[in-house]
Amino acid sequence: MSLPPSTPNSSLPTPSDPGSGCQLDESYKHIFLPICYLFTFLLSLGLNSVVLMRCLRHPRNPSLVYMFNLALSDLMYSFSLPFLIASYISRDQWLFGDPMCRLVRFLFYFNLYCSIFFLTCISYHRYRGICHPMRTMRVETLRWVRATCVLVWILVFTLMTPILFFARTGPLDGPGDTVTCWDDALDEDLPRYVPYGVFLHIAGFFLPFSITAWCYSRVVRTLWRTLKKGALPGPIPGVTQRRKSIRTIVTITLLFTLCFFPFHITRTIFLAMRAGGAALGGCRALEVVAVCYKVTRPLASANAFLNALLYFLTKEPCGRGGNRGKKEEQVPKQEGKKSQLKENQLWGNIYPSFP
Known part of the structure; x- marks a missing residue:
């Protein structure tokens, strides 16, 4: 029996009942999604342009390298949003040809998983810098960080290639x-896409998310111990930056969870219901899941400008911050110069130094 014609937005035939389709009312998205994507486009274009320009103007360190690549990926994605906005305003009509359709969908997932992988790299970088600082200073060089970024671009491109087909x-x-x-x-x-989608969710999101959560849990535990009164003899070096680290980590975790977790959960359920049809809840359940999925897509797209918050949250000027920390923490003059120099070098590797 042949399936009736359908679109991904209005009619989704259920394999268990091939003679009929689920008519989904998604008229809401023709107003909701263009507004969300326009907001994302404007903020992403502005914020990521600022991040890229400042990263290019100042000396490089590992944090800046990761931040530059993250902003570049977000900016690339923002250029595809006007095509989506025009499509939704035209009530799902696509006027730009098949190649541009494939490219726009590819850029969404490419940016999504580039963001996840670069955030994971930043998480691991901070874990090593805070929990194993001396080892990190010896091992983690700019060449090593740049090679890691190139590897991320290649890996994500390879994972996303099936999207083009x-x-x-x-x-x-x-x-x-x-x-x-x-x-x-x-x-x-x-039948071919669902296994690929499930693999993508596991390898591209749940595994990096687990690594990020583990790294940040270790970082928070280490910072909390060093900030406890009496945990270390004498003044605590870098106390201002360490307090800021905890606030930044909490913010990054919340943003990570807000942008990526709801999207992958609802998308996994949505794909399973499209493949399983009425046997997994029928048309009513599919409609509810479809609404949730459509709502979480703009949240996933919002990472294109929310990632730029990393720049503004971690732009502690390490050179000047070291001087302020010297006053606040009253490091003894005899030991202050050497310890402060090492501390500034360490925190300069963990945080980008911006004016």
Whole structure:
């Protein structure tokens, strides 16, 4: 039996009942999504341009290298948003051809997983810098960090390549021969796409998220111990930066969870229900999950400008911060110069130094 024509936005046939389809009312997204994507486009374009320009103007350190690559990925994605905005305003009509459809969908997932992997690299970098500082100063060089960034770009590109084959234009229900740009895959491609999507969620999100959570839990524990009164003899070096570290880590974790976790959970359920059909809850359940999935997509896209907050939250000027810390912590003059020099070098590797 042949499946009836469908679009990813209005009609999703259920494999368990191939003679009928689930008619989903998604008219809300023609207003909600363009507003969200326009907001994301403007903020991402402005904030990431500032981050890139400042990263290029100042001396490089490991944090700056990661931040530069993160901002570059976000800026690349922001250039694809006007095409999506135009498509949703046109009520899902795609006017830009099949190659651009594939590129726009590719850039969304490419940016999403570049962000996740670079945030994981930053998390591991801070874990090593705070929990194993001396070893990090000896081992982690700019060349090593740059090689890691190149590896991330290659790895994410390799993981995202199938998107260029699955994403494509398809018929749109309505008058004429109008087409839409499919969000994930055509229904006939689902048997191949679902295993790939599940693998992508595990390798691209849940594994990096677990690493990030473990790194930050160790960092918070180490910082908390050093900040406890009497934990270390004498004044605590870098106390101002360490307090700021805890606030930054909490903020990054919340942003990470807000942008990526809801999207991957709802998308996993959505793909499973598209593949399983009525056997997994029927059309009503599919409609609820589809709404949740569409709402979490703008949250995932918001990482394109929320990542820039890392720049503003961690731009503690280490050179001047060291002088302020010297006053605040009253490091003895005889030992202050050497210890402060080492401390500034260490924290300069962990935090970018900006004016």
